[in-house]
Amino acid sequence: MNEILFNIAAINICTEAEGPYKRAAIWFQGCTIGCAGCCNPHFQSLEPEHIMTHDELIAVIHQSFIENNIEGVTYLGGEPTLQRNLVFLSESVHKMGLGVILFTGNTFSNLDPAFLKDVDMAIDGKYEQDLTDNRNLIGSSNQNIIFITDRYRSQTEWFLNPRGKRAEINISGNDIVFSGDVL
Numbered sequence: 001m002n003e004i005l006f007n008i009a010a011i012n013i014c015t016e017a018e019g020p021y022k023r024a025a026i027w028f029q030g031c032t033i034g035c036a037g038c039c040n041p042h043f044q045s046l047e048p049e050h051i052m053t054h055d056e057l058i059a060v061i062h063q064s065f066i067e068n069n070i071e072g073v074t075y076l077g078g079e080p081t082l083q084r085n086l087v088f089l090s091e092s093v094h095k096m097g098l099g100v101i102l103f104t105g106n107t108f109s110n111l112d113p114a115f116l117k118d119v120d121m122a123i124d125g126k127y128e129q130d131l132t133d134n135r136n137l138i139g140s141s142n143q144n145i146i147f148i149t150d151r152y153r154s155q156t157e158w159f160l161n162p163r164g165k166r167a168e169i170n171i172s173g174n175d176i177v178f179s180g181d182v183l
Ligand code: SF4
Pocket: 031, 032, 033, 034, 035, 038, 039, 040, 041, 043, 044, 077, 078, 079, 104, 105, 106, 126, 127
């Protein structure tokens, strides 16, 4: 089997700003959706940024689970579903007993269901700058919260509350793994 690779923009090993509970957050590099007013335009380029293997990513997540007792992982971007190997990562995260939250600029109905295997919750849709929303982490009112499993169904309030603190992303050179806002 070919090596399972991912194009990574940034990782926050432990944060409370990217979903309920303590989580690892992974920003994938590359997006072709082109929302006006995108908050991460530097993550749109499809060029290789930081190429990591599945096993390297799982090692980072597992280390944070041991050290920080994270509850799950959040996928952001960029557009996570451009990573054709995403399903393998989600499967391994679930095997560790952790949850998966996916942010995608695609609409849920247009997503290949293969990307949703082992995903617990998705927030879908393009960012529409004329439809600004003050929900936590959700940029515009056209974007939907979709519970794929029951894991986060009790956490709706986390997203409906006004915006709280946000993690800062600091990328310097090849150093893409950084400590989160709760450490
Ligand atoms: S989907 Fe996300 S990363 Fe892509 S252009 Fe829209 S806001 Fe930016």
